[in-house]
Amino acid sequence: MPELTTIGFDADDTLWHHEKYFVATKEQFVTLLSDHADASRVGQQLHDTEIANVLHYGFGVKSFTLSMVETAIAVTSGKVPAPVIASILELGRAMLVHPVDPFPGVRETLEALRPHYKLLVVTRGDLFDQERKLAASGLLGYFDEIEIVSGKTRLVYDRIFTRHGNGPGRAMMIGNSMRADVVPAIEAGAYGVHIPSEHVWSMDLDDDPRDAARFKRLESISAVVPLVTEIG
Amino acid sequence: MPELTTIGFDADDTLWHHEKYFVATKEQFVTLLSDHADASRVGQQLHDTEIANVLHYGFGVKSFTLSMVETAIAVTSGKVPAPVIASILELGRAMLVHPVDPFPGVRETLEALRPHYKLLVVTRGDLFDQERKLAASGLLGYFDEIEIVSGKTRLVYDRIFTRHGNGPGRAMMIGNSMRADVVPAIEAGAYGVHIPSEHVWSMDLDDDPRDAARFKRLESISAVVPLVTEIG
Numbered sequence: 001m002p003e004l005t006t007i008g009f010d011a012d013d014t015l016w017h018h019e020k021y022f023v024a025t026k027e028q029f030v031t032l033l034s035d036h037a038d039a040s041r042v043g044q045q046l047h048d049t050e051i052a053n054v055l056h057y058g059f060g061v062k063s064f065t066l067s068m069v070e071t072a073i074a075v076t077s078g079k080v081p082a083p084v085i086a087s088i089l090e091l092g093r094a095m096l097v098h099p100v101d102p103f104p105g106v107r108e109t110l111e112a113l114r115p116h117y118k119l120l121v122v123t124r125g126d127l128f129d130q131e132r133k134l135a136a137s138g139l140l141g142y143f144d145e146i147e148i149v150s151g152k153t154r155l156v157y158d159r160i161f162t163r164h165g166n167g168p169g170r171a172m173m174i175g176n177s178m179r180a181d182v183v184p185a186i187e188a189g190a191y192g193v194h195i196p197s198e199h200v201w202s203m204d205l206d207d208d209p210r211d212a213a214r215f216k217r218l219e220s221i222s223a224v225v226p227l228v229t230e231i232g
Numbered sequence: 233m234p235e236l237t238t239i240g241f242d243a244d245d246t247l248w249h250h251e252k253y254f255v256a257t258k259e260q261f262v263t264l265l266s267d268h269a270d271a272s273r274v275g276q277q278l279h280d281t282e283i284a285n286v287l288h289y290g291f292g293v294k295s296f297t298l299s300m301v302e303t304a305i306a307v308t309s310g311k312v313p314a315p316v317i318a319s320i321l322e323l324g325r326a327m328l329v330h331p332v333d334p335f336p337g338v339r340e341t342l343e344a345l346r347p348h349y350k351l352l353v354v355t356r357g358d359l360f361d362q363e364r365k366l367a368a369s370g371l372l373g374y375f376d377e378i379e380i381v382s383g384k385t386r387l388v389y390d391r392i393f394t395r396h397g398n399g400p401g402r403a404m405m406i407g408n409s410m411r412a413d414v415v416p417a418i419e420a421g422a423y424g425v426h427i428p429s430e431h432v433w434s435m436d437l438d439d440d441p442r443d444a445a446r447f448k449r450l451e452s453i454s455a456v457v458p459l460v461t462e463i464g
Contacts, residue, residue: 056328058360062294069301070321073314083310085317089302096288127359128290128382150360 003232004191006165007113008147008157010175011123011130014221016100016137019199022064025091029068032087037075046071051203058150060126065092096129100136105222110142112225118165121146122157122173124180152180157188172231174224177204186214191231195221235464236423238397239345240389241375242407243355243362246453248332248369251431254296257323261300264319269307278303283435290382292358297324328361332368337454342374344457350397353378354389354405356412384412389420404463406456409436418446423463427453 175181244250407413
């Protein structure tokens with residue numbers, strides 16, 4: 001029996017683009033408010049509101065849309081006209097229908113791994129929107145199980161890799177977020193594979209984990225098959 | 233081996249009050265807009281927006297909050313002042329921290345069933361908020377598994393009762409929503425038990441199912457233990 005039996009993948013910015021839509025929407029938001037507020041303050045205030053609101057709302061586009069509305073009211077001292085708020089709701093809506101194109105190499109990687117490993121998606125965010133993206137990606141058929149969770153902790157990885165595999169010791173988690181995908185998976189006893197993405201949200205940054213034996217960093221998803229072949 | 237091995241419970245308005253907070257918030261919303269719009273239109277417009285937005289946003293408090301903001305802009309023809317929108321965000325926030333008190337009889341019922349059956353929660357809505365409520369309810373320890381889903385269909389019940397039990401044929405689903413808890417569970421082959429609640433959202437109404445053999449209606453959760461004892 002091979003050492004590895006189960007491989008988990010993060011979804012957003014690991015299987016397809018995601019953060020770039022947030023970055024683009026934030027720019028549109030700043031432009032939208034440019035007649036009503038000091039542009040230099042708007043970006044920072046949105047960032048702070050977003051971080052604070054994760055505690056109330058969790059992750060995802062609906063949470064982010066509510067943060068944009070709240071920020072618009074705050075930075076204009078309650079003077080933002082309602083039609084601007086209507087435009088903010090439209091910005092949020094547009095994020096919920098953006099195309100979901102897998103990164104180059106994703107499909108081939110999943111195709112190659114599928115006969116030999118149990119493949120999971122472990123993703124955080126909004127249940128409704130994440131299910132929409134998985135369906136739109138055309139990748140759903142490659143995965144044995146989909147786990148959409150409110151937060152990614154050591155305990156969550158322990159539970160998921162025990163429920164769907166042979167425990168974290170024989171599992172690997174692959175993702176672009178050091179803090180959510182790599183560090184807690186290694187703490188649970190799994191391999192943690194970091195594939196850096198072009199854009200990274202500030203809440204997803206973290207130091208490299210101290211347990212270097214189970215930590216790997218790859219340039220792209222196409223390096224996953226050689227890595228798992230090496231591990232066995 | 234008994235016929236029944238697995239019992240699923242809906243959460244909102246089955247284990248604790250939920251819809252009454254929506255009803256109360258809707259009243260506060262109408263009052264909030266009373267200086268800016270015709271009150272008789274506001275309630276109907278919110279209802280229509282809510283139904284339409286389930287397709288974009290899914291279920292839950294964040295979806296509902298976004299619908300309130302959208303409605304406020306529409307019914308005032310874009311004239312609602314931003315501070316009123318700030319108050320709407322507050323109304324939504326308050327719903328995310330309301331107390332979660334189990335109905336009378338819930339704890340005793342779970343206590344009695346727990347040694348003999350696998351107990352599940354199968355609930356729809358917002359992942360983050362549903363997890364918060366389960367933790368706040370103090371009931372988490374009674375359940376073997378929690379399934380938070382974006383929609384409750386025949387296929388969803390089939391998958392859940394197969395994954396966590398001995399298939400829908402040996403399972404029972406208990407809830408207050410005919411359309412979400414009872415009808416699709418019976419279609420999957422399970423028992424569907426309807427416990428009507430004081431307030432019912434219009435999208436949760438449905439006719440009694442045609443397969444009467446596996447359909448039961450109880451006055452309260454305290455009648456569950458006698459029913460499952462009878463079934464075996």
